[in-house]
Amino acid sequence: MGCCGHHFHSKPLIREAIELNTLEFLQLNPQTKTELLKFRERAPRMDLRYGVCRNLIKINNQILCPLHPKQNQGLDLRKNHCDINHLCQTAKEFQDWDSKKQESFLQFIQTKNLLAISYSVQMDNNQLLQEFKSLQ
Secondary structure, three states, X not given: OHHHEOOOOOHHHXXXXXXXXXXXXXXXXXXXXXXXXXXXXXXXXOOOEOOEOOOOEEEOOEEEOOOOHHHOOOOOOOOOOOOOOOOOHHHHHHHHOOHHHHHHHHHHHHHHOOOHHHHHHHHHOOHHHHHHHHHO
């Protein structure tokens, strides 16, 4: 969630932000690109709710961004609104590791059995990266 917010508050407030975002999304029920852009523009770019982007929602028990290209047949509706090039320190380092170290990190993450919010916060604040490095 690093590209979806900064300076996250407590887990209950993160959950509340996502729930409120989801409610707003469901009330609008955007079906077209124009409607999705209307959802996106309902708040200014960096008007975060408890540190969470207002576009982050939960649908079918999955936290996602309805503007992301994976949700829109490759069309990226985050452009000119979101920090789409943001990479947390963990992602920056991960992309430079060889495949063996990457696989080791992925296995390490799986052993944690984290829920989405805990995983995202710990990735963004480098907690998982530092713990993984301490085991090396």
